[in-house]
Amino acid sequence: MRIIQISDTHLSPGKAHFTDNWAPLADWIAQQRPDLVIHTGDVTVDGADVEEDLRYTAELLRGLGARFRAVPGNHDVGDAGHVSQPVSEERLERWRVHFGLDRWVEDVEDWRLIGFDAMLLGSGGHEETLQTRWLEAVMHDAGGRRIAWFLHRPLFLGRPDESDTGYWSVKPQPRSLLFQLLRRHAVALVASGHLHKAHDFVRDGTRYIWAPSSAFLVGPAMKAPPMPGENRLGAVVYEFGGRTIEARIVAVPGLSRHWIDDVAQEVYPRRPDK
Ligand SMILES: [Fe+2]
Ligand SMILES: [Fe+2]
Numbered sequence: 001m002r003i004i005q006i007s008d009t010h011l012s013p014g015k016a017h018f019t020d021n022w023a024p025l026a027d028w029i030a031q032q033r034p035d036l037v038i039h040t041g042d043v044t045v046d047g048a049d050v051e052e053d054l055r056y057t058a059e060l061l062r063g064l065g066a067r068f069r070a071v072p073g074n075h076d077v078g079d080a081g082h083v084s085q086p087v088s089e090e091r092l093e094r095w096r097v098h099f100g101l102d103r104w105v106e107d108v109e110d111w112r113l114i115g116f117d118a119m120l121l122g123s124g125g126h127e128e129t130l131q132t133r134w135l136e137a138v139m140h141d142a143g144g145r146r147i148a149w150f151l152h153r154p155l156f157l158g159r160p161d162e163s164d165t166g167y168w169s170v171k172p173q174p175r176s177l178l179f180q181l182l183r184r185h186a187v188a189l190v191a192s193g194h195l196h197k198a199h200d201f202v203r204d205g206t207r208y209i210w211a212p213s214s215a216f217l218v219g220p221a222m223k224a225p226p227m228p229g230e231n232r233l234g235a236v237v238y239e240f241g242g243r244t245i246e247a248r249i250v251a252v253p254g255l256s257r258h259w260i261d262d263v264a265q266e267v268y269p270r271r272p273d274k
Contacts, residue, residue, distance in 0.1 A: 001108045004034040004066075005150070005236040007193030008213030010075065010267075011060060012045035012053045017263050018215035022060060024254030025214045025235070029064055032237065036106065037066050038115065040193035040211055041073025041152030043099070045267060048078040048085045051094055058098040069106065070099050071115045073152040073194060077102070080123035080171075084270065087119045092127060103131055105138050110243045111188075112145040114138055118153040118192075121174035132177070139185045146243055148189035154210060155179070155190060157227040160203070165225055168195065182206065189245065191236070196260075197229030198249045209247055211236045214255060221261035233257060 006025065010018050029037060039061065044053035054076070061068050077095050078085040085091075095102055102117040116135055120128040139147060156162050157169050160179055164172055182190070191209045196218045199210035212234045218224060219231075233255045239246040260267070 001036075001240040002032065002034045003036045003038060003108070003113075003238040003240065004029055004032055005038045005040060005191055005209075005211045005238065006214055007040040007152075007211040007235075008042040008073065008196055008215055009039070009057070010042055010045050010213070010215040011057045012050065013056045014050065014052065015045045015267050017045075017267055018258055021214050021233070021255045021258070025252055026060070026064055027254075028235075028252045029066060034066050034237075036108070037061075037064060037068040038113075038150050038191075039068060039070040040150055040191065041071050041118070042075045042193060042213075043070055043073065044076050047072075047076040047095065048074070048091055051098075054094060054098040069104055069115055069150075071104075071150055071152055072099070072102050072117055072119055074119055077117070077119050079119050080121060080128075087123050087127075089125075089127065092117075103134060107145065109240045110145050111148055111240050111245070112138070112142040113148045113150060115150040118151040118170060118194075121153075121178075122171045136181065139181060142185065146188045146245075147185055148191065148245075149182075149187055150191050152192060153194045154192040154208070155182075157195075157225065168224060168227070189247075195224075195227065195229060196231075197227065198232050198234060199229035200247065200249055201228075207245075207247070209236055209249070212249060214252060216258035216260045219259045219261040221264065 047054040078087040106113040196213040198212040
């Protein structure tokens with residue numbers, strides 16, 4: 001069972017700065033013949049405010065010729081506690097119209113893959129409560145399958161007990177609740193996006209994979225805190241067989257190495273965390 005994870009495509013018909021990377025990505029995916037494609041968010045440049053971005057990008061994904069699942073990123077549905085783009089029921093509804101539910105389960109081989117909406121974490125609303133109950137239930141009902149999580153934002157940058165990193169990783173309070181679940185059910189894999197960095201490591205028996213973006217790299221102008229990982233574009237190829245997994249972060253031929261630093265004023269005139 002071959003699954004391809006892509007992330008942070010940041011596509012839009014109105015802001016086409018990264019659109020040139022879609023065709024090589026789509027061609028490469030077709031050659032890989034995956035059973036499933038998982039997109040870990042920031043599918044769009046600004047689906048949180050521009051519905052056309054969601055419509056256009058969902059159409060592109062449907063054109064891949066492979067089944068796909070997606071979880072939203074901050075640019076798709078807004079973010080918990082964001083000043084100008086808070087995640088809201090209206091934004092979630094728009095996402096769901098074009099991409100389906102923002103949380104899902106896929107049982108493959110002896111694995112249960114669980115995608116969920118990192119933008120709800122710490123939002124404190126009804127939707128977060130529903131998602132928490134759902135997550136506990138689908139993990140409880142996994143029937144002995146190994147568990148893999150797919151979400152946009154990584155749980156942490158350096159250490160699970162690190163303090164608040166702001167925009168970059170899950171806030172400490174929802175993180176600690178997730179870690180209780182992760183430990184109780186021995187989650188084997190946590191796959192995320194958001195950082196536009198490639199990283200693959202094991203911590204306390206759980207493998208963490210940061211999928212690179214296929215759109216752009218993040219340079220010093222974005223003032224990210226120090227973090228591990230490589231500045232490269234690409235995707236992740238998973239082979240699930242029985243209870244085992246092989247995963248490789250790979251380059252995708254033909255991607256242009258855009259840097260957000262060069263176009264941030266045009267693409268995101270407001271800083272994304274403000
Ligand atoms: Fe992104
Ligand atoms: Fe993001």
